[in-house]
Amino acid sequence: MAADAVSISDGASARRCSRRGLALAGAVLAVVVLGAAAPAPAATPRSPPATIETTIRDPWVPPELRTPPRSPAPQGADLRAQVERKLKAGFDRADVDRSGTVTRDQARAAGLGYLVKHFDDIDRQRAGAVSFDDVKRFLRGRGAQLD
Amino acid sequence: MFWMGVAVPSIAPARSLTTRLGSCLAVALLLAGCGGGGSGGSAAPPAPTFTDAVLYSSAATASLPGAAEISAVTHHQLTLNGATLHYTATAGHLTARGLTSNAPEATFFYVAYTLDGANAATRPVTFFYNGGPGSSSVWLHLGSYGPKRLVTGDPATTAPTPFPLVDNAESLIDVSDLVFVDAVGTGLSEAIAPNVNLNFWGVDADAAVFRDFVIRYVAANNRMTSPKFLFGESYGTTRSAVLADLLESAGVELAGVILQSSVLDYNVACGVIAPIVSCAGYLPSYGAVGAWYNLDNPNPATAALPVFIAQMRTLAGNQYDPAVTAFLTTGAAPAAGLLSQLANTTGMPVAGWQTHFNLDPGFYHANLIPGTLIGLYDARVSAPIGSPLAIEGDPSSTFLNASFASAITTYLNADLQYTNPSSYVLVSNAIQAWTFTHDGRPLPDTIPDLAAALAQNPQLKVLSVNGYHDLVTPFFQTERDLARLGPLANVQLRFYLGGHMTYLDDGSRALAKADLAQFYHGATAAP
Numbered sequence: 001m002a003a004d005a006v007s008i009s010d011g012a013s014a015r016r017c018s019r020r021g022l023a024l025a026g027a028v029l030a031v032v033v034l035g036a037a038a039p040a041p042a043a044t045p046r047s048p049p050a051t052i053e054t055t056i057r058d059p060w061v062p063p064e065l066r067t068p069p070r071s072p073a074p075q076g077a078d079l080r081a082q083v084e085r086k087l088k089a090g091f092d093r094a095d096v097d098r099s100g101t102v103t104r105d106q107a108r109a110a111g112l113g114y115l116v117k118h119f120d121d122i123d124r125q126r127a128g129a130v131s132f133d134d135v136k137r138f139l140r141g142r143g144a145q146l147d
Numbered sequence: 148m149f150w151m152g153v154a155v156p157s158i159a160p161a162r163s164l165t166t167r168l169g170s171c172l173a174v175a176l177l178l179a180g181c182g183g184g185g186s187g188g189s190a191a192p193p194a195p196t197f198t199d200a201v202l203y204s205s206a207a208t209a210s211l212p213g214a215a216e217i218s219a220v221t222h223h224q225l226t227l228n229g230a231t232l233h234y235t236a237t238a239g240h241l242t243a244r245g246l247t248s249n250a251p252e253a254t255f256f257y258v259a260y261t262l263d264g265a266n267a268a269t270r271p272v273t274f275f276y277n278g279g280p281g282s283s284s285v286w287l288h289l290g291s292y293g294p295k296r297l298v299t300g301d302p303a304t305t306a307p308t309p310f311p312l313v314d315n316a317e318s319l320i321d322v323s324d325l326v327f328v329d330a331v332g333t334g335l336s337e338a339i340a341p342n343v344n345l346n347f348w349g350v351d352a353d354a355a356v357f358r359d360f361v362i363r364y365v366a367a368n369n370r371m372t373s374p375k376f377l378f379g380e381s382y383g384t385t386r387s388a389v390l391a392d393l394l395e396s397a398g399v400e401l402a403g404v405i406l407q408s409s410v411l412d413y414n415v416a417c418g419v420i421a422p423i424v425s426c427a428g429y430l431p432s433y434g435a436v437g438a439w440y441n442l443d444n445p446n447p448a449t450a451a452l453p454v455f456i457a458q459m460r461t462l463a464g465n466q467y468d469p470a471v472t473a474f475l476t477t478g479a480a481p482a483a484g485l486l487s488q489l490a491n492t493t494g495m496p497v498a499g500w501q502t503h504f505n506l507d508p509g510f511y512h513a514n515l516i517p518g519t520l521i522g523l524y525d526a527r528v529s530a531p532i533g534s535p536l537a538i539e540g541d542p543s544s545t546f547l548n549a550s551f552a553s554a555i556t557t558y559l560n561a562d563l564q565y566t567n568p569s570s571y572v573l574v575s576n577a578i579q580a581w582t583f584t585h586d587g588r589p590l591p592d593t594i595p596d597l598a599a600a601l602a603q604n605p606q607l608k609v610l611s612v613n614g615y616h617d618l619v620t621p622f623f624q625t626e627r628d629l630a631r632l633g634p635l636a637n638v639q640l641r642f643y644l645g646g647h648m649t650y651l652d653d654g655s656r657a658l659a660k661a662d663l664a665q666f667y668h669g670a671t672a673a674p
Contacts, residue, residue, distance in 0.1 A: 047560055050285075050552040050571040053205065055539050056578050057524075058278040058382040059410045059419045059620070065589055066421045069414035073592055075631035082595040083602050086586070090396055111246040113398020114603055143605035145598075145633065 080147050084136070091115075091132045101129035198566045199239065203256075203335045205575040207345040210338040214242050214254035216367070219565040222263070225294045225314050227321050233263040234294060234320055238565040241367060242339065243359035246397060252342055255360045256335035257328040258563065259368075260294055260320055271323035271374040271402065271667055274361055276330060278382025278410075280353065281577030283334035285555050286547075287380055287407075288327040291650040292319035292660065295562070297554055299547060301651035302527035302616075304536060309550040312558060317650075317660035322667045323376060326364060331356060333575045335567060349582030350591045354389035358397060361390075365399065374402035374671045381620060381647065384409040388593035389585070391600035391607070401600070403608040403670035405663070408617055408647045409625040411597070413583065413590035418619065420590070422507040425475065427468035428624025431459035433493035433511055435615035436526040440516060442494025449644070452615065456642070459492060460623060471505045508618040512541075525646025526616045543646060548573075594631050601635070608670040609638040612659060614645040639666070 074082050094102045094110035107115040115122070115135065122130045122138040140146050197219035201211065218239020225232050237259045243252045262270065275287045289297050289312065296315040300306025319325060329336040330353060332344035347356045365371060375394075379387035384406040391404050413419055417426035435456060437443040447455035466485055473479040481504055490497045494515055495506065503510045512521045513532075522528035522543025530536035539545045552573055559565045585591035601607055611629060613622035622642060629638055641662050643655035650656045 047556050047566050048568065048570045050556050050573050052548060052552060052573045053576045054281070054574055054578065055544075057541070057544060057574070057619075058280065058282065058578070059385075059413065059416060060578055061413065061419055061583055061590060062579070065583055066419075066423065067589070068420075068423050069588070069590075069592075073412055073415060073628075073631060074595065076633070079595060079598055079631060079633075082586075083598045086392070086595060086599045087602065109247065111397055114396055114400075115398075117398045139602055144602040146602055 077147065080145060084146060087135070087139075088132055091135060099129070101127075101131050103129045196560070196564045196566055199335075200568060203337045203567070203569040205332045205337075205344065205572040205577075207332070207348070207576070207580050208343050209332070210340045210343045211254060212340050213251065214240060214337075214339055216241050219563055221562070221564050223294065223562075225318060225320065227316065227318060230321075232321060235261050235263055236294075236563050237261070238559060238563040240335070241360065241363045243356050243363055246355070246359060246362070251339040252356050252359060253331045253336060253338045253347060255328055255331070255363075257326055257360075257364070258288065258559075259324065259326040259364075261324045261368075262320060265324075267368070267370060268372045269374070271376055271671060272365075272368075272370050273319065273323045273325055273376040273378050273405075274357075274364075275325060275327045275378045276357070276383045276386065277380050278385070279333070279574060279578050280330065280348070280382045280386075280581050281333060281575045281579075282382070283329045283555075283571065283573050283575075284327040285334070285551050285571075285573050286648060287378070287650075289551060289554055289558065290547075290648060291407075291656070292317060292663070293325055293327065294318045294320050295558070297550060299550070299651050301645070301648075301653075302525055302543070304528060304530065304542065304546050309553050312554055317656045319660065319663060319667075322664050324373075328357075328360060328364075330577070332577050333572050335569055335571055344577070345580060348577045348580050350385065350389060350585040352582070354386055354393055357386060357390050358393040358399075361394060362397065362399060375399065376403045376405065376667070376670070377401060378405040378407065380407035381410060383407070384411060384620075385413075385591055385593050388597040388600070389591075392596040392603070395600045395603035395607075400604055401607055403610065403666065404597075404600075405666070406609065406611045406625075408614060408620040408649070409611060409628070410620045411594055411625065411628040412592040414588065414592050415628070416620075416624065417505070418508045418621070422503075422505040423475070425468055425471045426505050426507055427463045427471055428627060429506070429508060429511075429618070429621045430463035430467050430489075430493070431456050431623040432526075432615065432618060432621040433495065433506065434459040436511075436515070436521065436618070437492065437494030439527050439616060440494060440521075442515070444491040452644075453642070456615065460626075462488070462492065463623060474504050508621075512618055521618075522646065523618045524648065525614070525651070526618045527646065547651075594628055598632055601632070601637070605637075607637065608666065610663070610666045611638070611640040612649060612662075613640065613642050614647060614649040614655070615642060616645060617647040617649075619647045 090112060094106045094112050104116060104119045122134050136146055199217055218237045221236050223234055223236060240254045240256055242254050245252055276284045277286050294315055295312050297310040297312055299310050331338055331347040338344045338346060347353050377387045387404050388411060391401055394401055410416055415424055417424050438447050470481045470485055486497050486500045489500050499514055512523055515521055518532055519529050520532050520537040523541045525543035528543035530542035536542035536545050555571050583590050611625055613625060643649040643659055645652035645655045
């Protein structure tokens with residue numbers, strides 16, 4: 001396959017390239033206007049060259065963020081506690097009336113699809129609403145590592 | 148490749164004179180049936196080329212007033228292990244909408260490869276993306292397990308350029324449908340008003356809008372019951388951990404997550420935040436790189452590398468890491484015996500270890516061999532300092548850029564019959580404007596996200612793919628990060644010769660393809 005595009009490795013070149021791209025689009029348009037009167041010759045339209053706007057590559061963070069962590073990376077019980085906090089935060093977003101329980105409709109409105117999908121399995125009392133403990137019990141029953 | 152059909156574009160809401168005129172161009176081309184190119188041969192019908200006339204921008208403040216879900220559809224075939232596979236390529240855009248608001252957020256450019264005649268209900272589908280943040284998916288798309296790949300000759304830098312694009316004998320298309328998707332503000336993906344690209348340039352917002360793309364792709368293509376996989380690389384693994392949690396929470400169950408060269412916790416990545424945290428996660432990688440350049444003493448043979456690496460893990464964990472911790476906290480000088488042991492096992496002379504005891508990859512790659520710069524992405528690649536390949540700071544990256552940049556445009560135009568007046572943005576400036584805050588920390592630690600995904604879906608399988616010679620996301624650090632999850636049968640790790648993009652190495656790509664096929668088999672088997 002022939003190479004018909006060039007790579008760009010700095011911002012200035014990228015801007016030049018963008019302008020070239022616009023010019024190219026204009027040129028192709030001119031062909032079509034002509035083509036309305038007479039069939040255009042068979043030619044594959046071309047996109048402008050691809051660009052690379054920065055040579056910074058992953059992973060990278062700005063210098064001001066390069067500080068040691070304030071707390072150790074959680075594992076074991078600490079990690080399980082953080083997981084539970086994350087799950088609880090999602091549950092609480094759905095519990096808009098702060099009742100401590102979530103209905104199927106509340107779960108759906110909050111985008112908690114997993115709760116909607118498994119609602120009947122979680123709501124074993126057929127109460128129409130489930131507590132976070134109900135959710136945890138269900139997840140533990142499926143094999144989740146939760147305290 | 149032969150042309151079978153093309154999606155008829157609807158006209159996207161106009162944002163400029165160029166766009167409006169361009170839409171007319173697309174229709175004119177289709178009606179005229181002009182076009183051509185590709186490799187169909189003289190007997191093939193004329194190949195109308197689909198033109199999406201929307202002008203996409205990667206600027207932080209850019210947004211489109213709206214977007215149409217239009218795509219170019221072409222049909223192809225690939226011979227894999229002696230069997231001819233027919234597949235469809237779909238290149239175009241889908242609109243991600245807010246999970247609860249249903250408001251348009253962004254238009255995602257993607258290229259999907261789907262096996263013809265397969266049962267979509269049971270066939271796996273995998274979403275691929277690179278990292279950055281701010282990178283398009285071009286590296287995975289044209290370098291890894293798609294139906295075509297660029298011949299890079301990695302780790303040599305003697306391959307002809309631009310690299311030829313060839314049928315990929317290690318494509319995963321026999322195992323899974325493959326969807327390569329570009330992050331917002333990269334490739335040809337852009338925010339939709341009132342959002343601007345910058346709104347999606349953060350750990351949480353990026354993962355959320357990717358979730359909404361996955362949900363849209365699944366709905367638009369009736370893939371609700373298909374086993375779903377994520378395949379992210381580098382920052383793409385950070386994204387995958389957060390995304391897996393968000394998808395599981397949204398009720399989209401994943402079958403598997405493949406982590407290609409991971410950075411799961413930025414807070415302990417000495418190569419990212421500087422040697423103010425222990426670089427012990429790098430030590431086994433230095434051992435492998437020293438061995439590659441025959442600088443270790445004794446130097447292990449390639450076949451003995453796994454045994455040597457096991458010894459390096461022990462050295463790193465039991466001796467080097469405690470000594471570095473003491474050095475960082477109290478300034479305690481390391482024992483002379485440890486310094487000579489480090490020199491013998493990494494190739495970096497004792498003098499280097501004396502001045503840089505907490506050895507960061509920046510110093511290692513510039514000083515291991517006097518006058519030579521070795522790669523960070525793939526430390527097996529090297530170039531003389533001051534040479535064109537070394538001028539951007541990483542010969543293993545510089546060697547790839549021009550060929551990948553030229554190939555994506557040609558491939559989209561000629562093979563996938565997709566043209567557009569915008570420049571495809573391989574790597575955007577998003578990384579410099581990224582919001583790294585996540586879950587109460589200024590830098591993301593995504594192990595809790597992965598743990599939350601596993602808690603919601605204990606059937607979820609995780610495969611960590613690692614390169615021994617990657618000085619960007621070192622494998623031992625990844626092992627340590629994943630070990631925080633505790634002993635889990637559904638988390639596997641694999642190690643290959645090669646750098647960050649292990650798939651560029653011909654031998655490693657073949658080995659990994661076999662491992663991936665086995666992983667997919669295990670992840671889709673009935674429990």
